[in-house]
Amino acid sequence: MSTYLIRNAKVLGGDAQDVLVSDGRVAGLGTGLTAPEGAQVIEADGHVLLPGLVDLHTHLREPGREDAETVETGTRAAALGGFTAVHAMANTDPVADTAGVVEQVWRLGQQAGRCDVHPVGAVTVGLAGERLAELGAMHESAANVKVFSDDGKCVHDAVLMRRALEYVKAFDGVVAQHAQEPRLTEGAQMNEGTVSGVLGLRGWPAVAEEAIIARDVLLAAHVGSRLHVCHVSTAGSVEIIRWAKSKGWDVTAEVTPHHLLLTDELVRTYDPVYKVNPPLRTAEDVTALREGLADGTIDAVATDHAPHPSEDKDCEWAVAAMGMLGLETALSIVQQTMVDTGLLDWAGVADRMSVRPARIGRLDGHGRAVAVGEPANLVLVDPSARRTVEPSELASRSGNTPYAGMELPGRVVATFLRGVPTVIDGKLA
Amino acid sequence: MKRHLISAADLTRDDALLILDTAEELAHIAERPIKKLPTLRGRTVVNLFFEDSTRTRISFEAAAKRLSADVINFSAKGSSVSKGESLKDTALTLQAMGADAVVIRHNASGAPHTLANSGWLRGSVVNAGDGTHEHPTQALLDAFTMRRRLNAGKGDLEGRRITIVGDVLHSRVARSNVLLLATLGAEVTLVAPPTLLPIGIETWPCEVSYDLDAVLAKSDAVMMLRVQRERMNASYFPTEREYSRRYGLDEKRMAALPEHAIVMHPGPMNRGMEIAADVADSPRSTIVEQVTNGVSVRMAVLYLLLGGSEPAITTSEETAK
Numbered sequence: 001m002s003t004y005l006i007r008n009a010k011v012l013g014g015d016a017q018d019v020l021v022s023d024g025r026v027a028g029l030g031t032g033l034t035a036p037e038g039a040q041v042i043e044a045d046g047h048v049l050l051p052g053l054v055d056l057h058t059h060l061r062e063p064g065r066e067d068a069e070t071v072e073t074g075t076r077a078a079a080l081g082g083f084t085a086v087h088a089m090a091n092t093d094p095v096a097d098t099a100g101v102v103e104q105v106w107r108l109g110q111q112a113g114r115c116d117v118h119p120v121g122a123v124t125v126g127l128a129g130e131r132l133a134e135l136g137a138m139h140e141s142a143a144n145v146k147v148f149s150d151d152g153k154c155v156h157d158a159v160l161m162r163r164a165l166e167y168v169k170a171f172d173g174v175v176a177q178h179a180q181e182p183r184l185t186e187g188a189q190m191n192e193g194t195v196s197g198v199l200g201l202r203g204w205p206a207v208a209e210e211a212i213i214a215r216d217v218l219l220a221a222h223v224g225s226r227l228h229v230c231h232v233s234t235a236g237s238v239e240i241i242r243w244a245k246s247k248g249w250d251v252t253a254e255v256t257p258h259h260l261l262l263t264d265e266l267v268r269t270y271d272p273v274y275k276v277n278p279p280l281r282t283a284e285d286v287t288a289l290r291e292g293l294a295d296g297t298i299d300a301v302a303t304d305h306a307p308h309p310s311e312d313k314d315c316e317w318a319v320a321a322m323g324m325l326g327l328e329t330a331l332s333i334v335q336q337t338m339v340d341t342g343l344l345d346w347a348g349v350a351d352r353m354s355v356r357p358a359r360i361g362r363l364d365g366h367g368r369a370v371a372v373g374e375p376a377n378l379v380l381v382d383p384s385a386r387r388t389v390e391p392s393e394l395a396s397r398s399g400n401t402p403y404a405g406m407e408l409p410g411r412v413v414a415t416f417l418r419g420v421p422t423v424i425d426g427k428l429a
Numbered sequence: 430m431k432r433h434l435i436s437a438a439d440l441t442r443d444d445a446l447l448i449l450d451t452a453e454e455l456a457h458i459a460e461r462p463i464k465k466l467p468t469l470r471g472r473t474v475v476n477l478f479f480e481d482s483t484r485t486r487i488s489f490e491a492a493a494k495r496l497s498a499d500v501i502n503f504s505a506k507g508s509s510v511s512k513g514e515s516l517k518d519t520a521l522t523l524q525a526m527g528a529d530a531v532v533i534r535h536n537a538s539g540a541p542h543t544l545a546n547s548g549w550l551r552g553s554v555v556n557a558g559d560g561t562h563e564h565p566t567q568a569l570l571d572a573f574t575m576r577r578r579l580n581a582g583k584g585d586l587e588g589r590r591i592t593i594v595g596d597v598l599h600s601r602v603a604r605s606n607v608l609l610l611a612t613l614g615a616e617v618t619l620v621a622p623p624t625l626l627p628i629g630i631e632t633w634p635c636e637v638s639y640d641l642d643a644v645l646a647k648s649d650a651v652m653m654l655r656v657q658r659e660r661m662n663a664s665y666f667p668t669e670r671e672y673s674r675r676y677g678l679d680e681k682r683m684a685a686l687p688e689h690a691i692v693m694h695p696g697p698m699n700r701g702m703e704i705a706a707d708v709a710d711s712p713r714s715t716i717v718e719q720v721t722n723g724v725s726v727r728m729a730v731l732y733l734l735l736g737g738s739e740p741a742i743t744t745s746e747e748t749a750k
Contacts, residue, residue, distance in 0.1 A: 189538075194629030200538040200562030200604060203628060269546075270539035314547075316516050318537035318560070 003027075004421070005035040006414075009044035009380060011370045013346025016046055021376040024419035029372050042424075044380055047413055050350045052084025052377030053331065054357040054366050056147070056176070056254055057230060057302035059323065060086070060117070062108060063101070064093025069307035069397045071108035074327070075115040076395040077305070079422035081327040082379035082412040083115055085358070085366045090122040091152040097122035097133035099141035106143035114422045118361060121145040123164045123175060127153045132164060139171045146362045149176035151230055152277075154212055156182050161216060165225035172362060174252075176228040177216050179237070180278065184208035189318060191264040191279040199267060201317065204279045206234035213237050217244035217251050228360055229253040231304050233278040235288030242297045252360050254302035255289050257326055257333035262286075262402060272313045272320030273402050276306070293352060294343040300357040303330045307398035325401040328394050332408035335383060340409060346383075365418070376419040385411035395428070430733055433545040433554040437565045437608035445612055446585065449573050452722070452729035453582050458495060459725065468736050469498035475528040477519070478557075479505040479535040484696060484720065485557050485567075489532045492727035498735075501528070516540060520549035528552045530735055538562035553734040561599045567695055568605035570726040572613060574715050575650050577722070578691050587614035592644050594620040594676055595654030595703055596665075598627050602695045603654060607635050618644050622676065624665045641676055645685040652693040653678050653704045669702055679705040683713065691715050 003022040011017050011029070020028030020036070035041050055078065061069040071088070078086050088105050090096035096105060102119040109117020121138035125131055127150045138145040148168060155161045155177060164175050185208045190196050192203020213229055217240060220227035232238060232253045244251040258276065263283050266274045274280060292298040306323025313320055334353065338344040344352070358367025368374040388407045391399035415423040422429055430444045440448070458464050474493040476486050486502065493500045503523070516535075523531055530553045533541045538560030545554035558564040576582055579589055591610055597603045597619050610617050611634035618636040619626065630637055638644050645651065656672065666672045683692065692704075692714045700706045709716060 192628050194632050197627030197629040197633075198604070200560055200601060202561075205628075270542045311515065314515075314517055316535065316537040316540040316543050318539075 003036055003039040004042055004416070004419070005033060005039045006042045006044050006049065006380065008046055009049035010046055010346070011049045012350050013048050019049060019370065021378070021416060021419050024376055026370060026372055026374050026376050029370070042380070042414060048346050048381045048383055049370060050082070050346065050379050050381060051354040051367055051370060052379050052415060052417065053082045053353045054361065054363060055083050055086040055303050055305070055327065056228070056300055056357045056361060057151070057304045058086040058088055058327065059091070059304070059306045060088045060105070061307060062092065063104065067309050067397070071105065071117060072112045073395060073397040074305070074307070075109065075112045075117060076428055077327040079114040079415050079417070079428065080395050080412060081329070082331050082381065082415050083327060084377040084379070084415065084417045085116040085118060085363055087118045087120050087147055087361055089151045090120045090149060091127060095122050095126050096120065097125050097127070099134065099137040102138045102143040102145050103141045115417060116363070116366070118147070118363065119143045119145055120151070120176065121148045123148045123150045123155050124160065129153060129155060129157055129160065132160070132167065135164070135168055135173065136171065139173060146173050147176055147228070148173055149178065149230065151176065151178045154178050154180040154182060156212070158215060158219065162219050162223060165220055165227065166223045169225055174226045174228050174360065176230050177212065178230050179209045179212035179216065181208040181211050190267045190275070191281050193264060193282060195264045195267055199270070201267070206236055206281065209234055209278060210236040210240055213240050217241070217249060220251060221247065221249045226250045227252070231256050231259065231278055231302065232289065232292070232298060233259045233281050233285065235285045238288045238292035238297055242292070245297060252299040252356070253297070254300040254357070255293055255298045256304045257301060257330045258324055258402060259289055260286060260293070260337040261333050270317045272315065272317050273324065273400055273404070275317060275320050275322050276324050277322040290337055290341070290343055293338060294348070299352065300360060301330060301334055301353050302357065303327050307396050308400050309398055313400050323400070325394065325396050325398060328396065329389060329401060329403050329408060331381060331412060332410045335410040336408060339383070376416050378416040379412060380414040382411045382413050383409065385409070387411055432734065434565050434730055434734065435541050435545055435554065435556045436563050437568045437605040437612070439565070440609065440612060442585065442612050445569070445572070445609060448569055448726065448729045448733060449576060451733060452573055452725040455728045455732070456722070456725040459721070464495050465497060466495060467497045468732055469493065469496040472498045472529040472735050473501065473527055474498045474530045474532060474731060475501045475503055475523050477503045477523065477531050477533045479533070479540070480558070482534050482558065485534060488720070488723040489557060489727050491724045493731055495724070496728055496732060498731065516544065517547070517549055520544055520547070524550045530555060530731060532557045534558045536560055555730060555734065558601055560601065562601050563605045564601040565605045565609070566723070566727055566730055567602050568609040569730065570719055570723040571606055571652065571693060571695070572609055573722045573726050574693065574719050575691070578715060579649055579689070585613040586610060589615045589649045590618070590647055591615050591650045591652065592618045592620060592648040593652045593654065594641060594678070596625045596656050596660060597621050597630070597654070598625045599657060599660065600654050606652065607633055611635065620644060620676065622666050641682065642685065645682055646687065648686060648690055650691045650693055651678060651686065655695065655697060656699060656703050673702050677703050677705065678708050680707050683708050683711065686713070693719060695719070
C-alpha cells in the first residue's frame with residue numbers, strides 16, 4: 001500500500017502540520033516530517049484537513065432506479081464531496097427490508113470501493129407502516145445494519161414506532177424517523193405559509209413535522225431508546241429537540257445543507273428543482289436550523305441526496321418528484337452557511353459532518369480523530385477556492401441540483417479512504 | 430404589457446385599464462350582425478385544456494374566432510395527454526405546429542408559469558385557470574362587469590367595496606380578483622369560514638371577515654364563490670345546510686345590500702347552496718352578463734398579446750393583421 005505525506009495541512013483548521021499516511025492509517029503527525037522513500041507528497045498549502053465525511057442520509061437508488069443513480073455513480077459523487085461513508089436509504093425497489101437486499105447494496109458498495117456504503121434497513125415491510133421488517137436479520141447480515149428508517153414515509157403508527165424503538169435496542173440500532181404526520185400532509189406540495197397561499201399549492205405545515213417529533217422523543221424517553229430525527233426543517237422542531245436533549249434523552253437529529261440555505265421563496269419560480277420533502281421553509285426556520293447546528297442541538301449535517309432523472313423534474317410542479325442532489329455540494333454549503341458566517345469553525349464541521357454522524361451510525365472506523373494510529377479516512381479542503389456549480393459536471397447520474405449556476409465557496413482537493421486516495425486534485429483518483 | 434398573462438399580478442394599473450378599455454370597444458362588435466374582425470387573421474390560438482371547462486373554453490374560442498384567429502382545441506381527455514404524454518412534449522408539439530398563443534387550463538397550480546418560462550414555446554401563454562392558483566381573465570371580466578355596473582364602464586374601481594364570499598382557500602378566482610381589484614383601487618373583503626382561508630391571508634391586500642352579515646350593508650358588489658362538491662365531506666364545514674345558512678346569499682341577505690349593489694358568481698353555481706335561486710335570477714345578478722363580458726375581455730387580452738400596436742377595430746382589410 002502506498003504512503004502519502006500531506007504537507008502543511010491545517011488539521012481541523014488549526015496550525016499547519018504534516019500528516020503521514022501509511023498502510024491505511026495515520027502514521028505520523030507533526031511539523032517538518034520527511035517523506036519516507038517512495039512516498040507521494042501532497043502539498044496542502046494550508047488547506048484544511050478533516051476526518052472523512054459521513055452521510056447519514058443518501059439515496060443511491062439502486063436497486064430499482066438505476067436511471068437516477070447507482071451505487072457506482074453515487075459513491076463517485078460521495079468521494080468528490082469528501083465523504084468516506086454514506087448510509088444508503090431503504091426506499092429502493094425492491095425496498096431494503098430484507099437481509100438479501102441490504103447485503104446486495106452493501107456488496108455493490110464494496111465493489112465500487114470509493115466510499116463505504118452502509119445500507120439503512122426499512123423499519124416496516126415495504127415501507128408500508130404496517131408490520132416490522134426483519135430488523136434483526138438485516139443487522140446480522142453481512143451489511144451489519146444499525147440504522148433503520150422508512151425514510152420518505154413516516155412510521156406514523158405510535159405503537160409500531162414504539163415497538164421499533166424498543167426492538168432495535170437489542171443490537172444497539174437506531175430508528176431514524178422521517179417525521180411527517182400523514183393526514184396533515186395529504187397532497188402537500190410545499191411549506192404551508194404565505195407563499196403557498198399565494199401560489200395555490202397545497203401546504204405542508206411545520207406542525208406536521210413537529211407533532212411527530214414531539215411524540216417520538218416522548219416515546220423514546222418512555223422506552224429508553226435512541227431516536228434519530230431525519231432532516232429537521234423547522235424552528236419548532238429545533239426547539240423540541242433542544243428540550244428533549246435538556247431532559248437527557250438519547251435523541252439525535254440531522255439537517256440537510258439545503259435547509260440551511262434555501263427558502264420557500266424559491267418556489268415562486270414553480271421550478272421543481274426546489275421541490276423537496278420536507279419542503280424548503282422560511283428564512284426564520286433557516287436561522288433556527290443554523291443556530292441549532294451551531295449549538296449542537298442538531299448533531300449532524302446529512303445530505304438527503306436524492307437524484308431524479310430529468311423527466312421527473314422537467315414538468316409541472318405538482319407531478320414532479322421530490323428531492324435534490326447534495327453529496328457534491330454539501331461541504332460548500334456548510335462552509336457558506338456555517339463557517340463563513342462564523343457559526344462553526346472547522347473542528348465544528350468535522351464534528352457535525354464526521355464525528356457525530358459516525359457515532360450515530362455506530363461506524364467504528366469513521367469520524368475518528370486525525371491522530372497517529374487512526375484509520376486514514378481524511379478529506380483535504382481548500383476553503384479559499386470558489387466554484388460555479390454546473391449540473392453536467394457532477395458525478396451523479398442526475399442533474400437536479402438547486403445550486404446550478406451558483407458560485408459556492410470551498411473545494412474538496414483530496415479524499416482518502418483508509419489511506420487510499422479516492423480523490424486527488426479534485427478529481428476521482 | 431408582458432408577453433404572457435399568468436397572474437393578475439402581471440398587470441399594472443395601466444395594463445389593466447388598457448385591457449378593460451379595449452374590451453369596451455370590442456364589446457360593441459357583439460352588437461353587430463356580423464361579429465367578426467380580421468385583426469388576428471392568420472394567427473393560431475391553441476386552447477390547451479387539461480381540465481374540463483366548457484364555459485371557459487368556448488369563451489376563449491369565441492373570442493379568438495371573432496378576431497379571425499385560427500383556433501385549435503386541444504383537450505387532454507382522449508388525447509395523447511391521457512396516455513401519459515408530458516406537458517413538455519405537448520408544448521413542443523404545439524410549438525412545432527406554430528401556435529402564436531396557448532390558452533392553458535390545468536389542474537396543477539403553476540403549469541402555465543412553467544409553460545411560459547420553460548423555453549418550450551415561443552408564443553404567448555394565457556392562463557385560463559391553474560389549479561388553486563389564478564384565473565386572471567376571470568378577474569378581468571369581473572372587473573369589467575363591476576366597472577360597467579358601478580362606474581359607467583370607465584376608469585378604475587377606486588374606493589369601491591367588493592365582498593368575495595366562500596372557498597377562498599381553493600379558489601383561483603378569488604386570488605386573481607384580490608390582486609386585480611387591489612391594483613384598480615377597490616377595497617376587497619374576503620368572507621369565509623376560517624377553514625377555507627389560506628394561511629398567510631393577513632399579507633394579502635384585502636380585509637378578512639368571518640361574518641357575512643356584518644359586511645353586506647357596505648358592499649358595492651358581492652361575489653359568491655362556488656363550493657366544490659369534494660370539500661363537502663372533508664370537514665371544512667359541518668354540513669351543506671350550515672354552510673348555506675352562514676355563508677349563502679339568500680333573498681334576506683340580498684335585501685341588506687345597498688340599492689346599487691350587484692351580485693356576482695363566476696359559475697357554475699350550486700343553486701340553493703352558496704346562492705339562492707331567486708338571488709341568482711334577480712335583476713341585481715350579473716351572472717349571465719359576466720359570461721357575455723368574458724368574451725369581450727378575452728378578445729382584448731388576445732388582441733393585446735398578439736396584435737400589438739394596430740388599432741383593434743379597423744375598417745380596411747389592408748391594415749388588419
